Amino acid sequence: MELNRRTVIASAAAAGIAASALGGTAEAAPGAASHGRRPVKEHFGTLADGTKVYRWSLENGGTALKVLSYGGIVQSLEIPDRHGRRANVSLGFDSLDDYVASSPYFGALIGRYGNRIAKGRFTLDGKTYQLSVNDGDNSLHGGAKGFDKRVWDVEPFVSGSDVGLRLHHTSVDGDMGYPGTLRATVTYTLTRGGDWIIDYEATTDKATVVNLTSHVYWNLAGEGSGSIEDHELQIAAARYTPTDAGLIPTGELAKVAGTPFDFRRAKPVGRDIRAGHPQQVLAKGYDHNWVLDKGITAEPEHIATLRDPASGRTLRIATDQPGLQFYSGNFLDGTLTGTSGRTYRQGDALCLETQHFPDSPNQPAFPSTVLRPGETYRTRTVHRFSA
Structure with a gap:
């Protein structure tokens, strides 16, 4: 594993991803345009x-997305099940007010730094920076007003058989304590085969740290349908x-073998979730970074599969990033009501966030997240759906 290679030089393929990387083919769904x-x-x-906040609706290859300019x-x-019946598989709200007041990052773009930075502090080139602290003593997902709470400029596009959105945001020097003016572009693409591709790109005018990701809460049985503990999950990480x-993170890279964290072979999410492992007790379930076996790669490679046996819906994820945060919805507590009008309870969804490791700016042995002037941060994550 390339633990010292910077994400800023990890390039994604410019024209899609080979079907073999995710398994299966990328043909259009029956009846799809x-x-x-x-x-x-x-x-x-x-x-x-x-x-004003706008919603963009796009559809291709049997997959339908609704995206807000806010966050x-x-x-x-929406994706079809084995019988062709579509359902919304992402948790969310009907109103902007709910997103502003109480969203636990439902479906949001995360930045400048996805996940946690200890004490909201890091030192870069001899200078210490104090970030916005919003998770106890720590900074989480970019601070109190991260990219998830900003209004992005949105540009729609149709390119050949693809359809999508380019989202742009400029984060000024000192925003949430981060150095440098960061110019970020995130592209959502729906392909003819129904894949959802996320391309992240950023540049800076001063040395900084960057770790962008997406925080979709997945329930492949359908949003508001109940627990995801029967979903089968596989993660390519030892x-x-x-x-x-x-x-x-303590800095240790612990083996999953013989622990509830072993998802190298697909198993139900709920099989070991109450095993009482000390790490599960701390997180109230799973809320950890898996160290992907492949490390950083020049192009996305398959790293995880999530399947709902009841509907047949399957999600395969490929990325060029070295880590995956698997969060089992531990802090959903029944106080939030989603788009279906149903409340969300603990374990009603899970997140699979492709990323660099949490607290990397304070962990020299972890892959670097430093971005410098003249460099371009690029990374790609591909979601492939089938049933």
Whole structure:
């Protein structure tokens, strides 16, 4: 594994990903259009400062996305089951007010730094930076007003048989304590075969740290349908990063063998979730970074498969990143009501966030997340759906 290679030089393929990397083929679903249709824009709500928020709807290859300019949020993602019946498999809200007031990052773009940084502090080139602290003593997902709470500029596109959105945001020097003006572009693409591809790109005018990701909450049986403990999950990782009580990595790369963290072979999410492992007690389930066997790669490689046996819906994920955060929805507590009008309880969804490791700026042995002027941060994650 290339533990010292920087993400800024990890390049993604410019024109898609080989079907073999994810398994299966990328053919259009029966009855699906053979070319992308331009996304449709509608007003979704207005923030307290008067800023208008829009929702974009796009569809291709049997997959349908609804995306908000606020936070780049995936409000819904619909895919068919084995009988061709579509359902929204992503948790979310009906109103902008709910996203602003109480969202646990439902469907959001995360930045500048996905996951946690200890004490909200790191030192780079001899200078120490204090970040916004919003998770106990730590900084989580970019701080109190991360990229998930910003309104992005959205540009729709149709390119050949693909359809998508390019989202742009500029984070100024000092934003949430981070150095450098960061210019980020995130591209959502739906392919003719129904794949959802996320391309992340960023540049800076001062040395900084970057770790962008997506925070979709998955329930392949359908949003609001209940527990995901029967979902079968496979993760191509022989190690994970144990944490302290604040969910900050200790620095150890622990073996999953013989522990509830072993998902090298597919197993139900709920099989070992109550095994009482000390790490599960700290996190109230799974909320850890898996160290992917492949390490950093020039192009996305298959790293995880999630399947709902009841519906047959299957999600295969490929990435060029070295880590995957698997979060089992431990802090959903029944106080939030989703788009179906049903409440979300613990374990009603899970997250699979492709990423660099948490707290990497303070862990020299972890892959670097430093981005410098003249370099371009690029990374790609591919979601392939089947039933």
